[in-house]
Amino acid sequence: EVQLVESGGGLVQPGRSLRLSCAASAFNFEDSPMHWVRQPPGKGLEWVSVITWNSGFIAYAESVKGRFTISRDNAKNSLYLQMNSLRDEDMALYYCARSSNGGVFDIWGQGTMVTVSS
Amino acid sequence: EIVMTQSPATLSVSPGERATLSCRASQSVSSNLAWYQQKPGQAPRLLIYGASTRATGIPARFSGGGSGTEFTLTISSLQSEDFAVYYCQQYNNWPRTFGQGTNLEIK
Numbered sequence: 414e415v416q417l418v419e420s421g422g423g424l425v426q427p428g429r430s431l432r433l434s435c436a437a438s439a440f441n442f443e444d445s446p447m448h449w450v451r452q453p454p455g456k457g458l459e460w461v462s463v464i465t466w467n468s469g470f471i472a473y474a475e476s477v478k479g480r481f482t483i484s485r486d487n488a489k490n491s492l493y494l495q496m497n498s499l500r501d502e503d504m505a506l507y508y509c510a511r512s513s514n515g516g517v518f519d520i521w522g523q524g525t526m527v528t529v530s531s
Numbered sequence: 532e533i534v535m536t537q538s539p540a541t542l543s544v545s546p547g548e549r550a551t552l553s554c555r556a557s558q559s560v561s562s563n564l565a566w567y568q569q570k571p572g573q574a575p576r577l578l579i580y581g582a583s584t585r586a587t588g589i590p591a592r593f594s595g596g597g598s599g600t601e602f603t604l605t606i607s608s609l610q611s612e613d614f615a616v617y618y619c620q621q622y623n624n625w626p627r628t629f630g631q632g633t634n635l636e637i638k
Binding site: 512515516519521524 | 532563565567573574575576577580581586618620622623625626627628629630631632
């Protein structure tokens with residue numbers, strides 16, 4: 414079964430760090446561009462970051478640039494998001510997603526919740 | 532950044548009727564427009580890409596149209612499982628951006 418499974422979310426104080434992971438299975442992860450997309454509670458979707466198959470292209474939303482770092486390990490079929498200097502507005506459900514056909518998100522995980530609170 | 536604006540915010544329709552959702556881009560995105568469906572507690576699901584191509588397994592009652600800056604998603608005869616939130620997304624430019632969503636509710 415094609416699957417993405419996120420982990421690493423939790424409760425963190427403002428200013429602290431957290432690392433999210435996403436494990437992929439049953440599709441060609443090593444050839445796939447991968448993204449993080451987030452959704453604050455009760456709100457809409459916000460694209461966060463992308464990394465191409467060979468890490469040759471990486472991009473971030475302005476809201477996280479300089480604080481978040483995306484990476485991947487193709488040997489482990491895994492995607493990561495290192496989140497530093499967390500803010501209240503970073504609180505959200507974080508999804509990892511695969512893109513295909515030029516940029517559509519065709520495979521999604523179930524998300525991992527990040528709660529930022531003192 | 533391209534701003535995606537969806538209308539209406541909430542649409543109330545009876546089962547069996549037709550629903551038309553709109554999405555406008557602040558500048559042209561060509562046909563690089565996708566639609567997603569999200570039900571409570573679930574991840575979004577891809578419905579349409581390339582403005583009008585149904586994703587694998589999506590029923591024919593879902594259809595997309597438009598190009599440039601104006602797009603529509605039409606559900607021809609609403610089934611109970613279609614009541615959800617729908618998002619449009621452009622993938623013509625970075626950053627990728629989503630509309631704020633349309634909540635399709637039962638009338």
